[in-house]
Structure formats: C-alpha cells, structure tokens
Amino acid sequence: MTAFNLETCARPNILQLEPYRCARDDYKDDGTNILLDANENAYGPPLPASNGVNGFNTPDVPSIALSTLHRYPDPHQHDLKQLLCTLRNTHAHTQKTLTPANLFVGVGSDEAIDALLRCFCVPGRDRILVCPPTYGMYAVSAQVNDVGLVKVPLLSAEEGFQIDVPAVLAKLDEDVKRAEESPEGGRIKLVYLCSPGNPTGSLLRKEDIAKVLAHPSWNGVVVVDEAYIDFAAPNPETASLAEWVTEWPNLVVMQTLSKAFGLAGIRLGAAFTDPAIARLLNSLKAPYNISSLTSSIASYALSGQGLATMQANRARILEQRDRLLREMPKIPGVGRLRGGTDANFLLYEMLDAGGKPDNATALKVYERLAENQGVVVRFRGKEHGCLGCLRITVGTDEEVTRFLASLERVLREVRGN
Ligand SMILES: Cc1ncc(COP(=O)(O)O)c(C=O)c1O
Missing domain, CATH: 3.90.1150.10 (Aspartate Aminotransferase, domain 1)
Known part of the structure; x- marks a missing residue:
C-alpha cells in the first residue's frame, strides 16, 4: 500500500502531454515507401557508403550502415527496451513480467535523473530528498531545475552506509504535515536512493526501500539508482530490483550501460517504472534522444554474445x-x-x-x-x-x-x- 497518486503528484502540464508520434508510426518504412515526411537528406550523409559501423555479424542485431544515418532514429526503441526487460526479468523479486511499456531510455541515466525532476517537481516550489554521501548529479539536476534539496544522511560506514529509515520516514511525515498547512510551499516529490551507492559501494537493504515506498501518507516517488548493480554481491544476476516496479506504482529503478557494460561513450541509460510514469517520461523527452548508433551498439551488448563478453569482463x-x-x-x-x-x-x-x-x-x-x-x-x-x-x-x-x-x-x- 502507498499513498501515491500520479494525478496529484506529477506536474499538471506534464500530465497533459501526449507521447510524440511521427508519420512513420502510422506508415511504416517497409522498403517500398519513399520517405518525404521528416525533412531528411535523401542523398545521404557525407560518409563512405560501403562502410558498416559495427559489422556485428549476428542474426539478432542488424549492423548499422553509415549510409543509413540520414534517417532519424526510432523514437520508441521498442526492441532495445525488450532486450533490457529480458535481462531484468529474473523473477527473483516478483512473478510479474516487465514489458517495454515499463521503460524510458535516455542519454545516460543522467537524462533519467533530470527527466524525473522535470516530470514531478514544480520549479521554485517542490523538493527532492537525497541521502548523502551520494551521487552528485541529483543535487546538480535539482539546482538546474530550481528544485529544493532535503538531505537525510545515510547511516555511518560502521552501519554499512544503509538508509536511516526512521529519519527518512520522519522527514516525509514532517513534509506531509507542512504541505497540508501551506500547500503553496510545495513538497518532497522524489526520494533518490543510490544502490549500490556512489561513493559508498554498498547495496541498500530491500526491506528498507520497501519501508520508504510504503509510507502511508507521502505522495511521492522512490527512485533507486542501480548504476553499479551488475557488480553487486552475492549474486549480480538477481540483485536488480528493476522488475519490482511491477509491484509498486511509485518506484523507478534507473540503470546504465556506462558501468558493467563498459559503454559510457554511447550514453545509454534506462528507467524502469510503472507504465503510467513511463508514459509521462516518454512524453516529455526529446523525440529522437537515442541515436541509431547508440541503439545498435546497445542492442548488440544486450544480445547473447554481448552479455557473455560483459560477464567475462566483469569476472x-x-x-x-x-x-x-x-x-x-x-x-x-x-x-x-x-x-x-x-x-x-x-x-x-x-x-x-x-x-x-x-x-x-x-x-x-x-x-x-x-x-x-x-x-x-x-x-x-x-x-x-x-x-x-x-x-x-x-x-x-x-x-x-x-x-x-x-x-x-x-x-x-x-x-x-
Ligand atoms: C550512481 C550513478 N548514477 C548515474 C551515473 C550516470 O551514469 P550515465 O553514464 O548513465 O549518465 C553515475 C555515473 O558515474 C553514477 O555513479
């Protein structure tokens, strides 16, 4: 149970957005159509026509040719999202199954951090809660968006740099009360938790995250940043809580290909969440945020061969x-x-x-x-x-x-x- 209500938590202007649709959503490129809908350059890019970018040579992942880069990328990235879901559908945390509707993909998880702030926090009014020591971008992104920062430090190193659950719950109680007394003062909309933490290297306890998610009166979203999850002990294969978003309407789990997958240069991050939140994030993003090159390389990395190499490098x-x-x-x-x-x-x-x-x-x-x-x-x-x-x-x-x-x-x- 949670007090979360998307209709009163997200910003009203964001709730009114419709996801971007292009003409190619209605009329697919089947190879016979000529595409005169997006003001592209039909003669193609000034690049060697014969060269492929990756030449991956697998049946699962098509290699992308430089000569096709005059076309805009797919704004929805359905196939890439399915690969991410397949990776995280471990059924270690739920019997339910993630689908592409649970996903937002962005330019690194830094885009997801920022998109969530823009989705939920009214500039100059609302706040986020962070637990120092933690990743610096939550505060930077909050400042860029003129969103206040409430800090509840993690427990000490001796106590494993875990969430100070009573202190977080008390801060949320206090915020709920304050918002009831003066609604124009804004409120805490997001709690950013980093697991495993940066710079702490500690996986947060699942039962502690559940206690924040289940706060009985706080109407907000818990964001768990799992940038380093593929290094987590004891079993990195089942450590991710991504699939748990099918159980909690107010949970977002962010991941990235920048760490264990060794692909910081392509800038690919993901946020798993309830389809209702994913829809808002997908509505507010720039339509073509994931380039064709990024998508193709990420898809290979998430295919059988890519995963095997990632696992060997991780070992x-x-x-x-x-x-x-x-x-x-x-x-x-x-x-x-x-x-x-x-x-x-x-x-x-x-x-x-x-x-x-x-x-x-x-x-x-x-x-x-x-x-x-x-x-x-x-x-x-x-x-x-x-x-x-x-x-x-x-x-x-x-x-x-x-x-x-x-x-x-x-x-x-x-x-x-
Ligand atoms: C905890 C954490 N989250 C997110 C990121 C950003 O990752 P990305 O490269 O996907 O933007 C980092 C990068 O160092 C990080 O440490």
Missing part, C-alpha cells in the same frame, strides 16, 4: 577488486575500507603520520598520484562520513599493479617515512 574486474581488498591493507598509511564491495570501486581512508584518517593527507596523495605517477583516482574526503577517503575505480590487472606500487610510494613520501 576480471571482480578478481581485481578482490586483489585490491587483499593488498590495500598491507600498505602503510591505508586505513579502513569504508562502505561496501558491491561496485567497481572501493572507498579507502588515507591516514596521517599519527594513524588518523585525514583530508590533508588524502588530498596530497590524490594530487601526487596524478601529478607524479600518472594515476588518477577521486578525492571524496569532503563527502558526508568519508573523512580522509579516496575512491578508487578497479582497473585492469596492469593498472592495479601500477596503482598499488604508486600508492605505496606516494604514501611513504607524504607521511614522511
């Missing part, structure tokens, strides 16, 4: 993650692992000469790693609960070897021993 990353977990504690000056091991990065404290986690030390290590060793990691010491922390992405075998040697050298210099 190598997990091996290197385990190696870092073994080797990091042996380096003098490396403190505690903060957070979890559910992503393709690890969050470690850097210790000062006295053995305390310290931002000045971590910053120096960060700078010297980059400037003297050519190794770029991320300083996260200013994030809530991350004092003295660096976030290290798991690289290849050779990269991890070089990183470990560089870190040992730099820490020795910085700590003066």
